[in-house]
Amino acid sequence: MSMNGHRFRCYPNRTQENILLRWIGCQRFIYNSKVREDRYFRAFARKALSLTGQKPPIDQQYSQFIGPDTAWLREVPSQVLRNGAVRWKQAYRRFFQKLSGRPTLHGKGGEQSVWLTRELFAFEDDGEGGYFLRIGTKKHPLGRLRYVSDRPHDLPASIVISINAGQWHVSFATEDDVIYPKPAEIQAELSQWDETDLRAATLGVDRGIANPACTCAGKVYDFDPVQKARMEKKIRQRRRWQRRMARRTKGSSGWHKARKRVARTYTYASNVRKDFAHKVSHDLVTAPGVRMVVMEDLKVASMSRRPKAKVNDRGRPVANGARAKAGLNKAILNSAWGRIKTYAQYKAPRNNVLFLVVPPHHSSQECAVCGHIHPDNRPSQSRFVCQRCGQTDHADHNASRVIAQRGVRKVVGQCKSDQKVGAVRPEPLSPDSYAGGDQNKPQAGQHPSAHRSSKPETMPTTAQAV
Ligand SMILES: [Zn+2]
Known part of the structure; x- marks a missing residue:
């Protein structure tokens, strides 16, 4: 509906x-x-x-x-x-x-x-x-x-x-x-397609911490710097008002005021997230030539892990821009990821696009070219180097290609198994x-x-x- x-x-x-x-x-x-x-x-x-x-x-x-x-x-x-x-x-x-x-x-x-x-x-x-x-x-x-x-x-x-x-x-x-066509109808249509054609019409989307969303077409979605700066400011304000609230007598007018101010700091970020999710989801399902958008079920465990702190030769921690960025993004993104999925799901059929979710297992460690899966394929947070075929890519981009392939296999594979069961000559x-x-x-x-x-x-x- x-x-x-x-x-x-x-x-x-x-x-x-x-x-x-x-x-x-x-x-x-x-x-x-x-x-x-x-x-x-x-x-x-x-x-x-x-x-x-x-x-x-x-x-x-x-x-x-x-x-x-x-x-x-x-x-x-x-x-x-x-x-x-x-x-x-x-x-x-x-x-x-x-x-x-x-x-x-x-x-x-x-x-x-x-x-x-x-x-x-x-x-x-x-x-x-x-x-x-x-x-x-x-x-x-x-x-x-x-x-x-x-x-x-x-x-x-x-x-x-x-x-x-x-x-x-x-x-x-x-x-x-x-x-609007039902997802099952679109899937039935796409399952008749040739695998290569379907792959060309498929957009895999990787949702990550450093890059909130990245597609296999090479597009990266992130909040704009002004939004980020404002959200950071709101987080600082929130901490301040939370401290004040803690100091004030519970139930007093000052306490109520502080509580209200804390609540208000959430609204801006929430609006930004909604806006962001709308823009990304719209962009995905209206991309030219795209008939299928694939995401993975969120890998919650690895998402909530911060990137490791880097150390220099002498074992001293070095400033890590990616890590700082991740800390902020993590807080902002937690709910945006879910929204992007929900919005894309309902916008897809309106654009005659199939929205699919695939299992997330090892998508970050799998090579999009040869399918080799190994933790060593990820020398760093952002790099992907296949230990078998030598393919080098940005890790998020590689993951989005893996996700797209999983979607294609799901749709094409379903068609094949159906044929086995129901291949009755008309x-x-x-x-x-x-x-x-x-x-x-x-x-x-x-x-x-x-x-x-x-x-x-x-x-x-x-x-x-x-
Ligand atoms: Zn490979």
């Missing part, structure tokens, strides 16, 4: 729950029927239509799915069904824009949702500056849906009501026509296979990962949809 819309908890009663689950099931049925119909048409087109030069139709027709066997579809508002077909068409449009793979069957696991357009809901003034949400049509009323909004919102053109793990949410999309499709015949078999052009959901649909019930 995109983060620029609004998403609130909602609390349908028992009756409303049953109705909503039915709507969800029926909309999914139409969507999946469109997917199957399209597969049939394309298989047929390859064989026969190619002779006539005709293209399979991509339309929003759905009335053909309502028949004697599916009379239960008439028990929901027709708009719910139509929106199922529209959702499918939008997914198809994304495919044409190369924003995702072809629409695949929607399974019954995970989050389930129904998309409702204007005809199916209305906001009613509650007389206290808030709104009630009334759902349904005259013929198919659902009544008032209770939802809890923690912030003001615009009235949307459409809403999505979803259930996941027993919790209901209502989402107000601010960008109605835009439904069967020639007959009209039966789309009109409710055997739909459990993998069909032409279907990504293997979508198989799990290709069971014939039946009338949705509470038990199935939850």
Whole structure:
């Protein structure tokens, strides 16, 4: 779910729950029927239509799915069904824009949702500056849906009501026509790529102490000097006010004042971190040609270690700029790293980019060229010299390349293992296979990962949809 819309908890009663689950099931049925119909048409087109030069139709027709066997579809508002077909068409449009793979069957696991357009809901003034949400049509009323909004919102053109793990949410999309591809869809697309191409479109990101973030494209992200100077000043101020606070009588007005001043010193750094994380994450997912951004799970242990103090020939400590810098950066970065990851994660699908996290084991000691892993490859904090192949690089840059490769292997490797399991030669499709015949078999052009959901649909019930 995109983060620029609004998403609130909602609390349908028992009756409303049953109705909503039915709507969800029926909309999914139409969507999946469109997917199957399209597969049939394309298989047929390859064989026969190619002779006539005709293209399979991509339309929003759905009335053909309502028949004697599916009379239960008439028990929901027709708009719910139509929106199922529209959702499918939008997914198809994304495919044409190369924003995702072809629409695949929607399974019954995970989050389930129904998309409702204007005809199916209305906001009613509650007389206290808030709104009630009334759902349904005259013929198919659902009544008032209770939802809890923690912030003001615009009235949307459409809403999505979803259930996941027993919790209901209502989402107000601010960008109605835009439904971003799901990470799984992007991953399915990228897994078809050639490994070399994917490597070229992959940005590995190393998050470190000396360099807060460094990419395999050689870009280094750091706070600007003014920000750093200010943050240092704030830290000094904080220590001063903390000392004063300790000296003052607890609960006195002076103590309260000191406490407030201590708290205030945190705000600036916190804003800088947020700002920094936004800039870095945006830059990563919008970099030209990039389709995949890979980070590692934070290596907390090595992160919280300070670089060793250097000693000169006579065993005396020498001034170490990197060490001083690290001390400050460590304090500043602790929360910025997490934020960069969170922000990149939600910004990536909007840019049709896959965001991946890979295990961090020994990424700092592994050679990006030959894969040799040894502590000796790191003669210093910043240098990487491979003891096997002699590759020399900046340590952070080498690490970011290792991370990118791990991401590529994860995506490409998954594709290979899928092929082993599900390498069934697509069967020639007959009209039966789309009109409710055997739909459990993998069909032409279907990504293997979508198989799990290709069971014939039946009338949705509470038990199935939850
Ligand atoms: Zn090497």
